[in-house]
Amino acid sequence: MKDGKDTLVRVSGVDKIFKRGSEEIHVLGGLDLEIPRGDFLALMGPSGSGKSTLLNLIGGLDRPSEGAVEIDGQRIDQLSDRKLAGWRARHVGLVFQFYNLMPVLTAQKNVELPLLLTKLSKAERNKRAALALDIVGLSHRAGHYPRQLSGGEQQRTGIARAIVTDPTLLLCDEPTGDLDRKSGDEVLDLLQALNKEQGKTIIMVTHDIHAAARANRTLYLNKGQLSTEAVD
Amino acid sequence: MKYLYLIFSNLKRKKLRTGLTLLSIMVAFLLFGYLAAIRQAFEAGVEVAGADRLIVRHKVSIIRLLPQSYEARIERIDGVDNAMASTWFGGIYQEPKNFFAQIPVVPEELFDMYPEYVVSDEGKAAWLATRTGALVGRGTMERFGWKLGDRIPINATIWGKKDGGQTWEFDIAAIYDGAEKGTDTSQFFFRYDYFDETRANGQGLVGWYTVRVANPDKAAEVASAIDAEFANSPEETKSEPEGAFIQGFANQIGNIAFIIVSIMSAVFFTILLVAGNTMAYTVRERTNELAVLKAIGFTDRGVLGLVLGESLALTLVGGVLGLGLAMLLVSMGDPTDGSFPVFYLPTRSLLLGLVLIVAMAFIAGILPALQAQRLQIADALRR
Numbered sequence: 001m002k003d004g005k006d007t008l009v010r011v012s013g014v015d016k017i018f019k020r021g022s023e024e025i026h027v028l029g030g031l032d033l034e035i036p037r038g039d040f041l042a043l044m045g046p047s048g049s050g051k052s053t054l055l056n057l058i059g060g061l062d063r064p065s066e067g068a069v070e071i072d073g074q075r076i077d078q079l080s081d082r083k084l085a086g087w088r089a090r091h092v093g094l095v096f097q098f099y100n101l102m103p104v105l106t107a108q109k110n111v112e113l114p115l116l117l118t119k120l121s122k123a124e125r126n127k128r129a130a131l132a133l134d135i136v137g138l139s140h141r142a143g144h145y146p147r148q149l150s151g152g153e154q155q156r157t158g159i160a161r162a163i164v165t166d167p168t169l170l171l172c173d174e175p176t177g178d179l180d181r182k183s184g185d186e187v188l189d190l191l192q193a194l195n196k197e198q199g200k201t202i203i204m205v206t207h208d209i210h211a212a213a214r215a216n217r218t219l220y221l222n223k224g225q226l227s228t229e230a231v232d
Numbered sequence: 233m234k235y236l237y238l239i240f241s242n243l244k245r246k247k248l249r250t251g252l253t254l255l256s257i258m259v260a261f262l263l264f265g266y267l268a269a270i271r272q273a274f275e276a277g278v279e280v281a282g283a284d285r286l287i288v289r290h291k292v293s294i295i296r297l298l299p300q301s302y303e304a305r306i307e308r309i310d311g312v313d314n315a316m317a318s319t320w321f322g323g324i325y326q327e328p329k330n331f332f333a334q335i336p337v338v339p340e341e342l343f344d345m346y347p348e349y350v351v352s353d354e355g356k357a358a359w360l361a362t363r364t365g366a367l368v369g370r371g372t373m374e375r376f377g378w379k380l381g382d383r384i385p386i387n388a389t390i391w392g393k394k395d396g397g398q399t400w401e402f403d404i405a406a407i408y409d410g411a412e413k414g415t416d417t418s419q420f421f422f423r424y425d426y427f428d429e430t431r432a433n434g435q436g437l438v439g440w441y442t443v444r445v446a447n448p449d450k451a452a453e454v455a456s457a458i459d460a461e462f463a464n465s466p467e468e469t470k471s472e473p474e475g476a477f478i479q480g481f482a483n484q485i486g487n488i489a490f491i492i493v494s495i496m497s498a499v500f501f502t503i504l505l506v507a508g509n510t511m512a513y514t515v516r517e518r519t520n521e522l523a524v525l526k527a528i529g530f531t532d533r534g535v536l537g538l539v540l541g542e543s544l545a546l547t548l549v550g551g552v553l554g555l556g557l558a559m560l561l562v563s564m565g566d567p568t569d570g571s572f573p574v575f576y577l578p579t580r581s582l583l584l585g586l587v588l589i590v591a592m593a594f595i596a597g598i599l600p601a602l603q604a605q606r607l608q609i610a611d612a613l614r615r
Contacts (some may be wrong), residue, residue, distance in 0.1 A: 053610075062610040089529020096613070100524040104241040114528045116234050161528070171607055189455050 002188050008169065008201050009035035009058055009092030014067030016224075017051050027053050029168045031067070040195040040202045042215035043205060049221045051205040052173055058203060059171045073135040074167060089117045093200075097174035099154040101146040101161075107153075108142040111160045118165070132160040136190055143194050152183025159190055163200070170194065172204040188214045241543045243512070250546065253510045257555065257592070260503040265332040265558020266386060268581035272414075275479075276486040278293045285345070286455050287477035288315075288441040289325070291468040297437035300428075304396050306443055310455040313446045315342040317424065319439035323386035323400065325376070328565025331508060332372050332573070333384060334420040336427035345442055348411040351398035354405030363426050365405030369417035373407055380404055382540055385440075392432040400430070418573030442474070500592070507596035511543050517602035522604050525610030536605040541596025544590065551589035555582060 016028040018072040018134050027050040035041055043051045055074045056062040057069050060076045069077045101110045112129040120128070121223060123153055146154050156174060172191065176184035194200045204215060216223055221228050263444050286304065290296035297319075306315040321334035339359050343351065351359075351367065358380075359365045368378065378384065381404060388398045392560050410417045428435055445454045455471035462469045474481075515522070522535055532537070559577055566572040 050615075056610045059527070082533070085526065085529050085531040085534075088527065094524075094527050096524070100520065100523055100613075102238075102241070102524075104245050104588075105238070109237070109241075113238075113525070117237070117529045117534075121236065155515070196359075 002123075007038075008033050008037040009033065009073055009203075010070040011054070011058065012070070013062040014054075014069065016056060016057065016062075017065040018052065024044060027224055028057075028064075031224060031226060033219075033226060035203065036199065037201055038199050040192070040194070040214075040216040041204070042204045042212035042218040042223060043203060044207065044209075044212055044218055045221035047207075050224050051221050054169050055173055055203060055205050058169070061090050061094075061207050067201065068185040075083045086117075091168045093165065093170045094157070095103060095158050095170065095172040095175045097177040098144070099151075099158045101154055101157055103146050106143050106145055107138060107149065107157045107160075110146070110157055111164050112163075113161060114165045117139060127133045128164055129160075132164040133157070135163065135194075136160045140215065150183065151179050152186055155179060155183070155187050159187070159194075163194065163198075168201065170200050170202045172202060174205055174207065176206065176208060180209075184208070184211065209223075235538060235541060239538065239545050240480050242518075242542055243545060245514075249510060249513070252552070253506055253546060253559045255549040256324060256503050256506045257547055258554045260553040261497050261551045262557045262561075263499055263554075264496055264585055264588070265577055265581070267496060268578045268585075269558070269562040269575055270572070270583070271488055271492045273566075273575045281455050282488050283473070283475075284313075284445050284451065285474040286443040286445060286458070288443055288455075288458055288469050288471045288475050289439075289477075291459075291470045294440065296467070297434065297439060298441070300436045300438050302462065302467075303438075303441060305437050305461060306441060306458055309444050309452050309454065309457050311447060312342060312459065314341070315444075316345045316442045317438035317440075318425070318442060319424075319437075320390070321386075321388070321422075321427070321460040322390045323388050325384065325386050330376070332375075332418045332420055334422065335423050336424045338424050341422075342367070342421060345444060348413050349408040351370050351406055351408045352460050359405040359423075362403055363402065363423060364403050365423065366402040367406045367408055367421040368404055369419050370407055370409050371417035371571075372420060373404075375418075378404055380407065391427070391434070394432050396432075398612075412541075413576065414574050416585045433483065443471070447563070474558060500588070503594060504596055507543070507547060507592060508599070510522025510546070511539070511597050511600045514542065515539060519607065519612050519615060520606055523609045525612070526607065526609045533603045535607070536601045539601035540594065540597045543601070544593035547589050547593040547596065551592070552586065555585045 011031060011033040013151070014028055014031045015026070018027060019026045033054075043054065045051050052100070053062065058066055058071070060079070063077055068075055074087070076084060079087060100193065102113070105113070106128050108126075111132050112125050115125040115128060130142065133142050136159050137152060138156055138160065141149060141153055146157070148155065151224065159175075170191070175191065176187055179187060188211055191202055191204065195202050202215075206212050221230060261410060288298075289297055303315050303317055306312055316337060316338055318335050321336060323330070323334050326328070339356070342349070343356060355367070360368050366384065372378070384402050384404060386400050386402065388400055392398055393400065408417065443454070443458065445451050448507045451473060453472075459469050525535055525538070526532070562575065562577045566575040
């Protein structure tokens with residue numbers, strides 16, 4: 001794991017400070033983290049501990065106040081906004097708690113969205129979106145709108161959208177947080193399969209011990225610091 | 233092109249709101265198109281007026297007559313190429329609403345002075361051979377379903393006949409067409425010799441003169457020379473370019489261009505608020521979705537483009553529908569039964585309409601688009 005060749009994510013000395021008016025809120029303080037390629041990491045911790053903030057920094061959705069975020073050898077915290085957007089499109093798949101699908105688009109068109117940023121032909125985009133939906137077991141629901149899908153199906157569509165560009169890294173923020181146990185298990189089965197069968201590196205933020213148990217390992221975040229042990 | 237589906241799908245999100253906004257924009261551009269045709273109707277004569285033609289009328293008023301003898305004196309002035317006398321007849325065909333201009337002229341002078349009135353050689357010959365003959369514009373022929381050879385009775389309101397009658401009868405000897413789209417083809421010309429011999433009074437008097445100058449660059453000097461020629465006489469003249477004379481007629485109603493521009497400015501300002509409000513709501517409601525688009529890789533500029541694209545799609549659909557409807561209505565013809573002999577939607581107004589569509593899209597969409605562009609992903613996803 002210390003071998004740079006196997007390390008996909010390297011977070012070094014990262015501080016994150018939010019400003020609320022004149023008040024400064026230190027969410028992360030001097031945080032270090034290394035995640036090897038192909039890992040399935042669960043991040044747990046109390047609300048406000050900075051789990052989602054850390055996920056956003058790794059996904060290039062936000063920038064650290066101090067420190068470095070290096071993904072696959074590239075310092076993404078130093079990229080311009082435009083280059084960072086391009087980097088996200090190519091390297092990151094995002095899965096959200098509330099699915100965040102476009103209600104006006106069918107499942108197929110939702111999955112196709114990230115491919116609009118590529119130079120693929122319409123036929124190729126259709127083909128890849130169909131394949132992604134097939135992987136999550138929703139080929140038969142391709143023409144349905146999000147409102148016509150159950151919560152579990154919507155989340156699986158969200159996962160299909162996240163993997164359609166074949167990203168290096170899959171970042172999941174409470175992917176089962178809005179689902180019942182059965183649907184949640186289906187989503188976790190899917191994430192496990194993507195990790196084991198396709199070698200996807202997955203970082204999953206969760207409050208759910210049951211979900212975290214599906215990951216290869218779990219790290220706990222409390223008061224801006226990581227540990228391998230939960231802190232009460 | 234690949235983003236069109238996304239843009240139009242977003243517009244379908246709130247069908248009622250989008251529909252009402254589209255309707256507002258459509259009505260605005262329908263009004264724009266129709267008022268542009270009305271403005272064109274008022275200004276058509278000005279546009280096709282000859283740069284080398286002057287109108288010489290009585291200094292006091294157009295309704296005061298001038299001696300026919302002035303024609304020879306005008307033609308002797310340096311810089312004058314030709315002069316033609318005309319008089320307003322002001323008759324009624326069947327009923328007052330059937331308005332069209334009737335003007336007695338000398339045929340050869342008309343052919344020479346107005347080459348934009350296109351008449352066949354046979355037509356010219358027929359009119360010259362028929363003392364009661366009339367040369368009628370294609371527009372009026374079609375309006376009343378007249379044919380060559382028809383005898384047309386016209387009741388005089390100004391010029392009674394020597395025999396005490398008020399009804400003048402004319403035989404349609406020829407038809408003229410317009411050389412240009414804006415040429416007025418509603419007029420009814422008849423022979424001055426028939427008019428002067430038959431009218432009960434006013435012999436030797438005419439309404440105004442059309443004067444062609446040899447050099448259009450010296451039109452102002454020639455106009456001054458004509459007015460100087462008749463200065464301090466019982467019938468002083470006022471000479472002005474033909475375009476200014478026609479504009480003067482239109483201005484009797486008011487400054488049409490100013491009125492129309494004022495109406496359209498008020499309409500467009502209101503519609504701009506409606507479209508801007510729709511776009512602002514569209515973006516505010518979708519903060520989360522726009523953040524997701526950025527999260528999956530859309531650039532700030534890409535999101536700005538998407539929002540502006542939606543604004544353009546909205547105004548383009550509404551605007552083109554409005555302009556199309558205006559063209560359809562205008563193609564149905566003069567709504568005034570004859571007051572607008574030249575009534576069409578000019579190409580330049582259509583092009584201006586398209587420019588306005590794009591401008592409206594930009595102005596209505598730019599603030600919400602900038603708001604979307606500046607959206608911070610992490611902040612927006614937390615909301």
